[in-house]
Amino acid sequence: MAIGANSAVAGPDADTLAQIREHALSGNLAFELVESLTTEVGPRLAGSEGDARAQDWAEARMKSLGFDKVWREPVEIPHWKRRHERATVLGEYAQSLHISALGHSIGTGGPIAAEVVELADLAALKAIEDDRLNGKIVFVNHRMTRAINGAGYSIAGDIRSQGPSEAAKRGAIAFVMRSAGTDSHRFPHTGNTKRLEGVHVIPSAALSNPDAEQLHRLLKRKPDLQLQLDIDVGFDGTTTTHNVIGEISGRVPGSGIVVLGAHLDSWDNGTGAVDDGAGIAITMAAAAKLIERGQRPRRSIRMIAFAAEEVGLLGAKAYAKDNAQLMERHVVGMESDFGAGSIYAIQTSARGTALDALQPLFDALAPLDIAFAEGGYGPGPDILPMRDDGVPWFALKQNGIDYFDVHHTADDTLDKIVPQALPQQVAAYALATWFMADSQIELRAPADL
Known part of the structure; x- marks a missing residue:
């Protein structure tokens, strides 16, 4: 359908918004898209062959859905590979444990073994000032709590990102943690860790939650228990991936850009259905539903399939840097990156009269x-670099009560998505996108405030 012109007002009227909502609820393009991505491409670790095929998939899909422009922007990343990971309890209780190396970990260079020191949380690790961890394997056994908004992930994520460096500072030879997840299955949760400048890097991995319980019980029986780790992972130079961008051109040049998107990459153990194939499908379908209506918005709309989110928001950072001259024209950013659960609230950075609008x-x-909800911690992760450059944001809050059951695991597969839940989310993103794109509303705070 050809896109034509329509009249501009401060914001779209109620009848137009109702029409957009009902049209976006029709059919289930989002499920068709996530089914296609996870079936035809599968795992999409940044820099991998699957990642390259995902970029081709995204570009082809955007073109077929009728975006005015589709292009790629390069993102240089360190190329990290996973080959194998094994953990074995030695001695009289000998047995294998299920682990997953953390992203950007180094390998062990063959099997290594040492006594295990169990700690309750990151604070307990940081409090150690003597040499009791020297030559040991640190095991942080913090249980993540379940919440609709995933609030428990903040604590667990800090353990994953900071724990290896804090253990290395204190002489540990390796780091293992209870998975940052809420399930009770033997699927360990991977995820990225950070390297602190000047700190020796050590191998790091996550235990599945049942295996963390098992190791805890074993240490009760044998405090000097030894664990053997054989982890073959590491960096293989640098490579280039891409942000894939589709644009619906606004009818008033220079009037602004509305961004919606999700991250295209995934971890390599599952097929990235929940994280973040669902988000790609929801936001791409929302934009497609607006194209189908045949009306051109006042402002341009960009749907961005961000690269390399899982390994440090590298695509998002590159987008903000490469488009720095355009940041003042970005009127709002929003991202779907919390699975496939229904949306229950909207939060925003807008305040005062902007919020009233x-x-x-x-x-x-x-x-x-x-419903509108006050407060909020901020937008999706890939919007953070834009937010830091002053771009306003929306956060469409999804029910994530079971999101961390499969997050970053081999169990992140298409069957975990309830198809009937997706149209509601498509409609929400279509409404939020069109409302800002076909208006003159500004959400930025005045410069004198």
Whole structure:
């Protein structure tokens, strides 16, 4: 359908928003897209062959859905590979444990073995000032709590990102942690760790939650228990991946850019259905539903399939840097990166009169059982670099009560998505996107505030 012109007002009227909502609820393009991505491409670790095929997939899909422009922007990344990972309890209780190396870990260079020191959390690790960890394997056994908004992930994520370096500072030869997950299956949760400048890097891995319990019980029986690790992972130079961008061109040049998106890469153990194939499908379908209506928005809309999110938001950082001259024209950013659960709230950086101007949007979202919620920690992770450059944001909050059951595991597969839940999310993103794109509303705080 050809895109034509329509009249501009401060914001779209209620009838237009209702039409957008009902059209976006029709069919299930989002499920078709996530089924295609996870079946035809599968795992998409940044820099891998699967990642390259995912970029081809995204570009081809955007073109077929009718975006005015589709292009790629290069992102240079360190190329990290996983080959194998094994953990074995030695001695009278000998047995294998299920582990997954953390992203950007180094390998062990063959099997290594040492006594295990169990600690309750990151604070307990940071409190150690003597040499009791010297030559040992540190085991942090913190149980992540379940919450609709995933609040427990902040603590568990800090353990994953900071724990290896804190253990290395204190002389440990390796680091293992209870998975940052809420399930009770023998699927360890991977995820990226950080390297602190000037700190020796040590091998690091996550135990599945049942295996963390098993190791805890074994250490009760034998405090000097030894664990053998054989982890073959590491860097293989640098490589180039890409942000894939599709644009619906606005009818008023220079009037602004509305960004919605998700990250295209995934970890290598599952097929990245929940994290973040669902987000790619939801936001791509939302943009496609707007194209289908045949009306051109005042401002341009960019759907961005961000690269290399899992390994440090590298695509998002590159986008903000490469488009620095355009950041003032980015009127709002939003990202779907919390699985496939229904949206229950919208949060925003807008305040004062800017927030008041959003009331018609909140009214249009209400029939979808989405309410405005004060506060909020911020937008999706790939919007953070833009936010730091002053770009306002929306956060469409999904029900993530079971999100961390499969997050970063081999169990992140298409069957975990409930197809009937997706149209509601497509409609929400379509409404939020069109409301800002076909308006003159500004969400940035005045410079004198």
